[in-house]
Amino acid sequence: MISIKNLNVEQKGKVILQHLTGQFEQGQVHGIVGLNGAGKTTFLNSLYGFIKPTAGEITYQEKKLSKKYISYLETSNYFYAGITGGEYLKLFCKATEKHKEWNKLFLLPLNNLIESYSTGMKKKLALMGVLLQNKPILLLDEPFNGLDLESMWVVKRIISDIKHTKTILLTSHILETLTDNCDFIHRLEHKKINQVYAKEDFKQFQELLYQELHEKTALQ
Amino acid sequence: MLKPLLEIRLKQILRAQKGLHWYHYIIFGGLLLYLVIWLYNLLLQRNSAIVVAATSLLPILALQMHRNDKRFVSHLSHFPYLIFWVEYTLLLSPLLLLYTFTASWFLICPVILALLPISNFGLELPKPRKAIPLVFIADACFEWKAGVRKNKWLLCILYVAAFALCLYPFGSLLILWFSTAIISTFYQRCEPVNLLTVPEKGAKAFLYYKLKANLKQFMVLTLPLLLLYSLLHPDHMVPALVFYPLLLLVLVSSILAKYAYYEPNNTVSSAASFLNSIDILSPLLPFLLLFPLISSIRNYKKAVHRLNLYLHDFN
Structure with a gap:
């Protein structure tokens, strides 16, 4: 279980997260939802260690959370130019051919240079890299961005297959992808996790959220 | 169009110098002086002067083949190769200036002319999709x-x-x-x-x-x-x-x-x-x-x- 106590994060003197507390159980998929600028990516970056929190404690199985346990799929995927998809994935396989098994699902042209890939193909490649690391924690920032319907279905199936042994945190702008895939949805608002919704409350959460958005846009 | 592009190049050169200390300039100054003297002595011999002229075109060709702003420049100008040609001539100008002090000064003209086809080279080079397998290189490299x-x-x-x-x-x-x-x-x-x-x-x-x-x-x-x-x-x-x-x-x-x-x-x-x-x-x-x-x-x-x-x- 990932446990977070009173996490404070600042960037360029601006407070992004304040007194954020939360628990993320193993074997479950946790969705992080929040409006643009709510701090979803900052939150994931803090978990991964890209950003050093100004205060607070993040632990995993009662030990300090470390990169050793985490695979992180960032929103924007960067690749090293001039190498093929297969060569990229081989770096994560440690001399095995495991990437070829995963590619039976994703059907990427692994002998082609990565720069010739489309946005969706790059996303799939990055996701395969994350899966091949086989770490107990997966941080997936917008994993469904740029994916076609078939790939979304494949990713959904993979998440549901591997979730029993892992702790998965994912963000998405599309609420349906969260309600379809997650066991819990954590609402990031006012610099902290304001509410946690279990699967049975998703419908109620969705209605509440749409109501709030309706009121907000009506005021404007 | 040429003037703003050259101004951008100048700014890029100035930006590239950021982070260098005064002693780096002294080292570079010394190095440059050494190179100029060495090159000048080389250019005094007719055969060496011809080899240097031909060799100087190789890095320019490599630059033209690899630069990734060709499409950008072609959007800005109807004659992008002229812009490249001016840039390359300016790039080689220190060497061309050295030639004026030697008996091989007549090589300046062929070098500048040779830059014309180079500047026009590969304007629409297709990007490769398939990669050659490099089995002799370790996966980690x-x-x-x-x-x-x-x-x-x-x-x-x-x-x-x-x-x-x-x-x-x-x-x-x-x-x-x-x-x-x-x-x-x-x-x-x-x-x-x-x-x-x-x-x-x-x-x-x-x-x-x-x-x-x-x-x-x-x-x-x-x-x-x-x-x-x-x-x-x-x-x-x-x-x-x-x-x-x-x-x-x-x-x-x-x-x-x-x-x-x-x-x-x-x-x-x-x-x-x-x-x-x-x-x-x-x-x-x-x-x-x-x-x-x-x-x-x-x-x-x-x-x-x-x-x-x-x-x-x-x-």
Whole structure:
């Protein structure tokens, strides 16, 4: 279980997260939802260690959370130019051919240079890299961005297959992808996790959220 | 259109100098003076002047083949090749100026004319999709895979030429140095963090792993050449055995410079690349021999500090 106590994060003197507390159980998929600028990516970056929190404690199985346990799929995927998809994935396989098994699902042209890939193909490649690391924690920032319907279905199936042994945190702008895939949805608002919704409350959460958005846009 | 583009180039040059200290300018000034005198003496001989003129076109051709702003410039102007031609002429102007002081001044005109077809070369080069498999390069050396693909023709020619020139004294060694200079450019682009953390090693262990893998790759490809050269020129064995570790040191300093200035997904700063060029020149210029050693030690400390930001969890 990932446990977070009173996490404070600042960037360029601006407070992004304040007194954020939360628990993320193993074997479950946790969705992080929040409006643009709510701090979803900052939150994931803090978990991964890209950003050093100004205060607070993040632990995993009662030990300090470390990169050793985490695979992180960032929103924007960067690749090293001039190498093929297969060569990229081989770096994560440690001399095995495991990437070829995963590619039976994703059907990427692994002998082609990565720069010739489309946005969706790059996303799939990055996701395969994350899966091949086989770490107990997966941080997936917008994993469904740029994916076609078939790939979304494949990713959904993979998440549901591997979730029993892992702790998965994912963000998405599309609420349906969260309600379809997650066991819990954590609402990031006012610099902290304001509410946690279990699967049975998703419908109620969705209605509440749409109501709030309706009121907000009506005021404007 | 030409004026704003040249202004941009000037700004890029000024930006590239950021991070250099006064003593770097003194070193570069000295180096430049040395090169000018050496080149001038070379240009005084007719044959050498012709070789220099022809050779000066090669880097320009390489630049034209690899520059990625060709499409951008072609959107801005109906005659993009004229813009490239002016840029290349300006780039070669110091050399052309040297020619005016020699008896071979008449070579200026053919060089400038030769720049015209070069400037028009490959305006619409298609981007390759399929990549040539590079089975002789280890999986961990992804910089080599990318770099060899980028410079495949040049490196192929150099590799064949290096073996062919083994019969002549020092020819192969000079090509080996030039190839090392190209290889050291492989380390100018920084990998994303997820590739950095793949070996799951702390900063010091990571640098050791990286140096070991890359030096091994270099030695696998170049030691046969060195052996052949030493067999054909046993009297040159000692200079060759002194020269080779210097090339390895150049490679070490290039790798360490990359991690000393590591910025995920970015290229190494121009100032760092500039300094690395002194390291590259060191095997040819005795007064610079210590430079790569000093910069390697300096960059090692910097790299450990820099990488600790990303790899401290693996210490």
